[in-house]
Amino acid sequence: MPAPSVTIPAPAKLNLFLHITGQRDDGYHNLQTLFQLLDYGDQLRFTAANSGGIRLRCNNQALQTSDNLIIRAAHALEQASGKTINIDIELTKRLPMGGGVGGGSSDCATTLLTLNQLCKLELSSTQLMTIAASLGADVPVFVAGKTAWAESIGDKLTALELSERWFVVLHPQVHVSTAELFKHPLLERNHPAITFDDRLIDQGQNCFEAVARKLYPSIEQAFQLAQTFGQVRLTGTGACLFLSMNDKLSAEAACQAIAQQQADLSPFIAKSVNTSPAITALNNLS
Numbered sequence: 001m002p003a004p005s006v007t008i009p010a011p012a013k014l015n016l017f018l019h020i021t022g023q024r025d026d027g028y029h030n031l032q033t034l035f036q037l038l039d040y041g042d043q044l045r046f047t048a049a050n051s052g053g054i055r056l057r058c059n060n061q062a063l064q065t066s067d068n069l070i071i072r073a074a075h076a077l078e079q080a081s082g083k084t085i086n087i088d089i090e091l092t093k094r095l096p097m098g099g100g101v102g103g104g105s106s107d108c109a110t111t112l113l114t115l116n117q118l119c120k121l122e123l124s125s126t127q128l129m130t131i132a133a134s135l136g137a138d139v140p141v142f143v144a145g146k147t148a149w150a151e152s153i154g155d156k157l158t159a160l161e162l163s164e165r166w167f168v169v170l171h172p173q174v175h176v177s178t179a180e181l182f183k184h185p186l187l188e189r190n191h192p193a194i195t196f197d198d199r200l201i202d203q204g205q206n207c208f209e210a211v212a213r214k215l216y217p218s219i220e221q222a223f224q225l226a227q228t229f230g231q232v233r234l235t236g237t238g239a240c241l242f243l244s245m246n247d248k249l250s251a252e253a254a255c256q257a258i259a260q261q262q263a264d265l266s267p268f269i270a271k272s273v274n275t276s277p278a279i280t281a282l283n284n285l286s
């Protein structure tokens, strides 16, 4: 009989706004941002094994490497728990890479949460959050699993319950270098620190937008096209852009129209969620 498998989602995120409020002594920048989790993302299938260590397969072969965040997460768990993990992991990659929707970080978080439960590693939430932060600035929000207002480098999190929204996400086919954008002389890196206000959900700005539009013509072109359907915003350091809609029908109509005008933007629609679908799926297993 084949070993039982579990399939757990790795949702995307959008930064509904993103302010850079200063630079720390170690060079990293402090942020204030709203991480909105989505019902759309990658999927990971885990099959326990008796031997063979940690193995990864993916529909994108370029991701089948030892520096994939999934493999790094599994090794970090072995180190923290002192236990050996034997597991086959199959990643179905749907999210654009390097697009600011957090796919790699979310895959990493789903691996941490699932293996801790499946392999009975018994690491506490605090331990998982520490491992998450060591693997990337955007990993903790996916481990915490809640749409959240975030400060510091994105790891000081306050969960929020937001009303349902639909998003159209577009991916200009360009790779944005996060490090390069953070270093750019024109970047607004001293936005005044604020206290969270509901109006920011729909009216917030992303400090990377001006520089990203200036440096990458394909991002500027996508902005021009998308803004005929509503207010467009950049997520993270880009390259993805999004439109926020009140209902599914409007989102579908905009998505279809954009795909007809420029198919290589690969638009997709996604619904907002307050709790990560990964957490929901794992709760349903136990």
Ligand SMILES: C[C@@](CO)(OP(=O)(O)O)[C@H](O)COP(=O)(O)OP(=O)(O)OC[C@H]1O[C@@H](n2ccc(N)nc2=O)[C@H](O)[C@@H]1O
Pocket (backbone or CB within 6 Å): 015, 027, 028, 029, 030, 031, 099, 100, 101, 102, 136, 137, 138, 153, 154, 178, 179, 182, 235, 236, 237, 238
């Ligand atoms: C700004 C965000 C918002 O979500 O952008 P996206 O990655 O989503 O686009 C993330 O926090 C990005 O986090 P992440 O993508 O993990 O960045 P890293 O690889 O850790 O950092 C790449 C480089 O960017 C700079 N960096 C990154 C994060 C930060 N808070 N301050 C920085 O100055 C550093 O020079 C670092 O070496």
Ligand SMILES: Nc1ncnc2c1ncn2[C@@H]1O[C@H](COP(=O)(O)OP(=O)(O)O)[C@@H](O)[C@H]1O
Pocket (backbone or CB within 6 Å): 063, 067, 068, 069, 070, 096, 097, 098, 099, 100, 101, 102, 103, 104, 105, 106, 107, 108, 138, 236, 238
């Ligand atoms: N599981 C993974 N999925 C995607 N990218 C990964 C993964 N593991 C490591 N990476 C690396 O991380 C880079 C950016 O990751 P990604 O999460 O897609 O970007 P972003 O944070 O901008 O959304 C990729 O270009 C890739 O080299």
